[in-house]
Amino acid sequence: MGESPFNLSFGTEAVIPVDVGVPSPRVINFNEQINGDGLRANLDxxxxxxxxxxxxxxxxxxxxxxxxxxxxxxxxxxxxxxVLRKAAISQLKKVGKLSPTWEGPYRVKEIIRPGSYKLETLGEHQLPHAWNSKNLRKYYQ
Structure with a gap:
């Protein structure tokens, strides 16, 4: 952001207690009148x-x-x-970590809208619902 959250909230930079006790140019050159004017300008x-x-x-x-x-x-x-489809989406019961993560191949039968597809098996049996493209990946022979 380029600014500290304290500065964005209160219009001035914070001085931590350690800085007040240590003689630094900021503490040595402190003038209450000039500081008050500077705070009002910062608020503006x-x-x-x-x-x-x-x-x-x-x-x-x-x-x-x-x-x-x-x-x-x-x-x-x-x-x-x-295409291949995610196996975890199509399985009702959670299976072990060594089970395959992708099933298939399936053939894209119909494009319902961009990103949504009807699939069929290679034996031309249509799957019951549409599949989103994030759950599919291209199958290379």
């Missing part, structure tokens, strides 16, 4: 600092989203493609 500029912070956060989120979208490859299948 607080909304602007918050808005700049919001803009930085939005730009950061946009960059992260763009990077994520570059790395994601959509899974699209055409009618007739051979």
């Amino acid at each position: 500029l607080l909304e602007e600092a918050r808005e700049e912070s919001r803009i930085r956060v939005a730009a950061y989120k946009q960059k992260v989203s763009h990077y994520h979208d570059l790395k994601i490859r959509p899974r699209e299948f055409r009618a007739g493609d051979l």
Whole structure:
């Protein structure tokens, strides 16, 4: 964000008790009148600092989203493609860790909408419900 949460909340930087006890330029040059004027000026500029912070956060989120979208490859299948489906989704009872994670191959019979497919076995027996593309993967012979 470029600002500390304390600064965004109260309009000034925090001074921890250890800094007050140690002679530092910040403590030595302390003037109550100048400090009061500076605090009032900081409070006047607080909304602007918050808005700049919001803009930085939005730009950061946009960059992260763009990077994520570059790395994601959509899974699209055409009618007739051979696919495997996740075994854990189709099994009612939880099985052991050594069981296969994918079942198949199955053939894509119909595209209901992008990302949703009707499948059939290689013996042309249609499966009862549609399958989402996140639970399918391409089968290579």
